Amino acid sequence: MKKRKINKEALKKKEILDNKRFNKTILISFMILSLLIFTVLIFYTYRCSTLFYYRTRVLYGKEISSDLVCFNENKLKHHKTIPFKYNHNNFYVCSNNCKLSLTINYNKVAMALDAFSGDTILKSRAIIGLKKKKNPTIVYFKNKVNFNRYYRKQNKK
Ligand SMILES: [Zn+2]
The missing domain is CATH 1.20.5 (Single alpha-helices involved in coiled-coils or other helix-helix interfaces)
Incomplete structure (x- = not known):
């Protein structure tokens, strides 16, 4: 029991x-x-921001696709940019305002100085790269030689 x-x-x-x-x-x-x-x-x-944060680090020293930048702001953007044809050239912008700004000030905004040689070039034919690491500002180059020289020089600093 x-x-x-x-x-x-x-x-x-x-x-x-x-x-x-x-x-x-x-x-x-x-x-x-x-x-x-x-x-x-x-x-x-925060997918876009995370991706953007990642891109500003990883894309430094690499060729950047035109559809990731705004030719008016000279910046890498969070989202894919909009292509448009003007004067038989392809440009990429992030908004209608930027498109307007580029077409109105075409001679000024559509051109850029090669970040290595200082030559005036058309942005739509340029090779694009990041100016600095962790910064969305972009720079343009006339050719791959100047592109490579720029980053070699930057890395020596
Ligand atoms: Zn823009």
Whole structure:
């Protein structure tokens, strides 16, 4: 009779312990899931900024695709830029205002100075690179030779 009582008590204790363990597992799973959802949400919300932050570091010293920059602002942009043809040349801008600014001040805005040689060049035919690391400002080059020389010189500084 006494033995059975002990067994019953032990069983009850075990049950309580199991419940506790189960609750703990549920809680941890829930926390991990929440953290995961939170991370994904943050990533999607700040995806462009994260990508942009990454680009200003990784693209330094590399040729930059025209559709990532605004020819009016001379900057690397968060989003893909809009191409348009003007005077038989392809230009890329981030907004209608920038398009307007480029076409109105065409002789000034559509041209750039080669960052290495100082030659005047048309932006639509230039090779584009980042002026500095961690900075969205871009520079233009007449050719790949000047491009390479510029970054070699920068790296020596
Ligand atoms: Zn722009």
